[in-house]
Amino acid sequence: MKNSAGFIRDIRATIFVFIISVIGVEVYLLGGFSEAIGVADLERNSFVICTTLFYLLFCLIGYMINLFEDGKMAIILSVIVALPLGVLLFRYRHIALLLALIIAVGLRLILGLISWQQQLIKYGIFLIGAVAVFLWYFYDCFETVNTINRLLFAAIIVISLSSIQQILVEKNKGEFPFHFFLLLCLFILIIPVKPKPLDWSRVQSLAGKIADASDNVAYYFSGIYDNGNYDTGYSNLQVNGGKVKKSNKNQLVLTTSQMPYIVYTDSTTGKQMKGRKILYLQGQQGVDNRQLIEFLQFLYDHNVDRSKASIFSQISKLSVEYVYLTTGDEIVPRGVISLKSSGGEIHKKGYKEDTVYLDIDYGSPIFMQLCREKALDKPALSYEQMCKYTNEIYRMDLSEIVSKQEYEASLLDDDLSEYEVLPKDDKNLHDLTTEITRPANNDYDKCRLIEGYLRQYPYTTDAVGGYDKQSTMATADGMGDIAGRFLFDTKEGYCVHFTASMVMLLREAGIPARAMSGFRYLYPYERQKEYKVQANCAHLWPEAYIDGLGWIPFEPTSAYYSSEEVTWHRGEGEKAMDNGAVGESLATIAPDIPIDEKADSRKVDKGFVVTVVVIIVLSIAALIGFAIAITVLIRYVKYKHASLDERLIIDVESIKLQLVKNAASQIEDRGLLSDYLALVADGLKPEVQHSFNLYYKVLYGGKTGTITKEDSIRTHQLVEAISKS
Amino acid sequence: MKVEIRKWRGVIYVLALSGSVAFVSFYGGPLPYVLLHALLLLLPVSIVYTIINYMNLKVYQEIDTVKVTKGELHNYRATIENAFIFPVYKLGIFLYEDRCIMESLTGDLVYSLNSKEKIELKSEIKCKYAGAYDIGIEKISLEDPFGIYKVILDVPYKFRAVVSPQITDMASKAIEIENIFNNRGLSSDNLVQEIPGSDIRPYVPGDSFHSINWKVSAKVGDIMVRVPDNMERQTVTMLLLADEKEEDKYTITALKRRDYFLEFIVSAAWYFASEDMPVKFIYPAGRISQFTVDSKKSFSEFYSIVADGIFYNSPGVYKDLKDTLQNQGKGVYGEDTWIVVTENPKENEEFCRIY
Structure with missing residues (x-):
């Protein structure tokens, strides 16, 4: 047991010797001691290994001698073998090896003969470790990933841990067996080491995946307990118009190469303006080619050529990816003409579709005018003629989208009876429709008048549905109930109420109408890689069927821009003024919504409004005041702790700012103080010139501490003088 | 762990x-x-x-x-x-x-x-x-x-x-053996003891002086002795119902209970052995076993096995043990006195009950 303990002590000492030799060699190579010692070439790794092996050899010899002879004699006898070895090495001029031998002998004698060997290793390791870290940090030593460097730091760390255990845990009253730390060292050496820092990107992506997964779970379970309310988000027509709360969950991701905004010249100011585009996405099953064909026929009937068509229509492309959306419908842009799946499981998260659609500017004055004009009585085009016409208008091959059979089928009259169904009790609706549409002399104007009338109603999401809780947008009676309550009772609501009302009023006016559900997305001003459509973009809007034109959408919801307000402004000039005139005339014709006598009781309390406004104003004032105070404080502290040179620079900059402010004009900073000198009042010019000269001295003089305290004070006083002048 | x-x-x-x-x-x-x-x-x-x-x-x-x-x-x-x-x-x-x-x-x-x-x-x-x-x-x-x-x-x-266990007198106080025999007068057909009889015969050298009937000897003019009769001896059966719960048998509570149980049994056995009164122990030693203690020698044997010899090797043994109580008063055991010692009595049970 005694021998075993001694053996472990020798192993620890050998490791210590290894550390010393590695660091010693490194210091030797860094310090350039080769000439002094007379060893020109010293191969680091070999030298270290040799020194360690020599020391280990002496330990083994000592171990064997210990079986016969105990005590310090065994240490001395163990290095006897170094003598003949040394002579041999000297004879054959292996100077580096001889040096290693000498060092090993020296260390063996020192560590073996001193009684405080253990204390030396215990406390010395911290010093050695600090030297190693110092060399690593400041001289880039031991950076290469090789066995010696790994062994070095493994050895330093295990001996340090052993020392820490003895000193801090055992309070020098015992020590945990060094066998444990040797085992630890072995395991450390097995694990490979990288030259570069830890790469967290994989962890980050994993964390992202976990976050997505938890979002998925949260999303799919979020609808379980909704307490009778529901979040905004895409749904079919099974909505009842009850209270909603806004949700910003991502439902779709759009990708398009087209610009998200339009650029036009404002006719009033003549300035270039940027207008955000609006995209309507609707839920439907497949592509409705009939709509495309009707529209093309409409264009043909109105002698629309390519240039005229391009004012209010264009072919666009869009990719739609489903995120947190659960529906069996395909969400496509309005006017879709081509739809292809491009990945993911259908209708599930990740499902992607590439669409091509005919984007129409329904608010374009040209288009609106065409809608009002009576079409020329032309026969329906044949398939071939239509293909040719489409190619002329849009440079598009219609045969790739619509087959001849589909084309001929679309020419047949469509059954629109389901879009003309009215609720049972519709007298009020009928009377209202008659009143609203009296001035109109065509179906399109009727639609516009109804739309204008409804846009007078205020918008709120804190609304109620129909009188019957079962009423939904899926049936005419349901829509009628919702519309009736909205139009004559509550007089406030959101898209569901506005759409239900317009559909009912249109039907009362004899115009087939339907409700469409989907999303209304307002593009940002800047182009992005992808555009996220959130649940609060979910929307309902009405469409009216105009004979000879097809289905036209309208926007009666007052919270959103109408189609005229988001027109592309193409082909404007005097036409813009015409558009304004038409808009005005309709506004004066449409009656106001009737005032409810009970509205007085629901009037907003003026006192409350004043209170709110005062609070907001005070808050803003306090915020501004706080921001100013902080800025002043920071400037003051910065100035106080600045050197005289720095203070001068700050003061001169302040002088420049103050001069510009006093002059109340823009000045281009060419870096010349003479420009600013011209703005100074005559009385202060000499002083300012002096300060400017000091400034140049500080900046370009190359010396610090040239500014005196008096100069600094004078310059500071100048700032105040100029601000007062 | x-x-x-x-x-x-x-x-x-x-x-x-x-x-x-x-x-x-x-x-x-x-x-x-x-x-x-x-x-x-x-x-x-x-x-x-x-x-x-x-x-x-x-x-x-x-x-x-x-x-x-x-x-x-x-x-x-x-x-x-x-x-x-x-x-x-x-x-x-x-x-x-x-x-x-x-x-x-x-x-x-x-x-x-x-x-x-x-x-x-x-x-x-x-x-x-x-x-x-x-x-x-x-x-x-x-x-x-x-x-x-x-x-x-x-x-x-x-x-x-x-x-x-230690041999003490804790059981004698609890059982009151004297009263049991004085009141019941029960007997067993297994064991007998000699009592002075009613037949007479002439004295033969070697007879006990206690057996000489002096009255008859005076009448006859010669020493006459009584011929002894065998009397049936009264016996007791002790049914040892050890605790059947195995899962917590090494807790301190269980050890204390077992300690008391063993000491009681051993004390009772020692008392009977010292009075030359036979007592039959019915106990679980894996399966149902019985041991009669009627002398100091048999007590020593019983004492050597009792410390670790009471256990069940299946749950049914406990039930069978309890069923043997139904045999009290019937069959081989006749009208023996039964003392049932329950190691872990429930609420309506006694530690030691005499039937």
Whole structure:
């Protein structure tokens, strides 16, 4: 047991010797001691290994001698073998090896003969470790990933841990067996080491995946307990118009190469303006080619050529990816003409579709005018003629989208009876429709008048549905109930109420109408890689069927821009003024919504409004005041702790700012103080010139501490003088 | 197995580990990674070291006699050996202090063993309860180098002692044997005792002087002796209903109960044996067994088996044992007195009941 303990002590000492030799060699190579010692070439790794092996050899010899002879004699006898070895090495001029031998002998004698060997290793390791870290940090030593460097730091760390255990845990009253730390060292050496820092990107992506997964779970379970309310988000027509709360969950991701905004010249100011585009996405099953064909026929009937068509229509492309959306419908842009799946499981998260659609500017004055004009009585085009016409208008091959059979089928009259169904009790609706549409002399104007009338109603999401809780947008009676309550009772609501009302009023006016559900997305001003459509973009809007034109959408919801307000402004000039005139005339014709006598009781309390406004104003004032105070404080502290040179620079900059402010004009900073000198009042010019000269001295003089305290004070006083002048 | 974690040391360790992770996030190369690996591996290697220590720890315990008596001092010896090259550091020893007293081994017992080292612990031991149970070293504990955790494990080999109960007079007071026989006058057809008879014959040298009938001798003019008759002796059956619950039979409560139970039985047996009164014990020794104690010799035999001889080898034995009570007053046992001793009586039961 005694021998075993001694053996472990020798192993620890050998490791210590290894550390010393590695660091010693490194210091030797860094310090350039080769000439002094007379060893020109010293191969680091070999030298270290040799020194360690020599020391280990002496330990083994000592171990064997210990079986016969105990005590310090065994240490001395163990290095006897170094003598003949040394002579041999000297004879054959292996100077580096001889040096290693000498060092090993020296260390063996020192560590073996001193009684405080253990204390030396215990406390010395911290010093050695600090030297190693110092060399690593400041001289880039031991950076290469090789066995010696790994062994070095493994050895330093295990001996340090052993020392820490003895000193801090055992309070020098015992020590945990060094066998444990040797085992630890072995395991450390097995694990490979990288030259570069830890790469967290994989962890980050994993964390992202976990976050997505938890979002998925949260999303799919979020609808379980909704307490009778529901979040905004895409749904079919099974909505009842009850209270909603806004949700910003991502439902779709759009990708398009087209610009998200339009650029036009404002006719009033003549300035270039940027207008955000609006995209309507609707839920439907497949592509409705009939709509495309009707529209093309409409264009043909109105002698629309390519240039005229391009004012209010264009072919666009869009990719739609489903995120947190659960529906069996395909969400496509309005006017879709081509739809292809491009990945993911259908209708599930990740499902992607590439669409091509005919984007129409329904608010374009040209288009609106065409809608009002009576079409020329032309026969329906044949398939071939239509293909040719489409190619002329849009440079598009219609045969790739619509087959001849589909084309001929679309020419047949469509059954629109389901879009003309009215609720049972519709007298009020009928009377209202008659009143609203009296001035109109065509179906399109009727639609516009109804739309204008409804846009007078205020918008709120804190609304109620129909009188019957079962009423939904899926049936005419349901829509009628919702519309009736909205139009004559509550007089406030959101898209569901506005759409239900317009559909009912249109039907009362004899115009087939339907409700469409989907999303209304307002593009940002800047182009992005992808555009996220959130649940609060979910929307309902009405469409009216105009004979000879097809289905036209309208926007009666007052919270959103109408189609005229988001027109592309193409082909404007005097036409813009015409558009304004038409808009005005309709506004004066449409009656106001009737005032409810009970509205007085629901009037907003003026006192409350004043209170709110005062609070907001005070808050803003306090915020501004706080921001100013902080800025002043920071400037003051910065100035106080600045050197005289720095203070001068700050003061001169302040002088420049103050001069510009006093002059109340823009000045281009060419870096010349003479420009600013011209703005100074005559009385202060000499002083300012002096300060400017000091400034140049500080900046370009190359010396610090040239500014005196008096100069600094004078310059500071100048700032105040100029601000007062 | 129980693991105790020292929270503050754990926190320091976690902080050091976090620091090394932060260090390696900014710098690559041997130093940061070796430091990280060292700290990461510290606990796992400690656990491996602990397991190796535990697996190579041999513990042998013995007492100077095979069977000990409750309350008496005996010599105890434990040998603990580290059979591997990895030394064991600060091995904690935990004794069964609730059931036995070690005269020489007290306080914190912490030992360190070098490679292949053996230590011997000697002491006098006194067992507190009668019965068969483990004594001596119960558990050992091992720690990691930095004291972050301490694991307490059962000792690899435990020592089972068989402790015989003390012989006292506790049963005689409870049973009131004299009254049982005076009142009942019951008898058994198995055992007989001699009583003076009514037949007369002439005296033969060797006859007891007590058997001389002086009245008849005076009348006849010659010494006449009575011819003895055999009288049936009265007997008792003791039904020992030991506790049938096996799962907690080594708790202190169970040991105390068993101790009381055994002492009562042995006391009763001793009393009957000293009065030359036969008592039949029906008890579970795996299956239902019986033993008659009617002399000091038979008592010694019974005494030697009672300490560890009462147990059930299946749940049905307890039920069968209870059913034998139905035989009281019938068949072979006739109208014997039955004393039922229940080790763990329920609420409506008595510890000792006489039928």
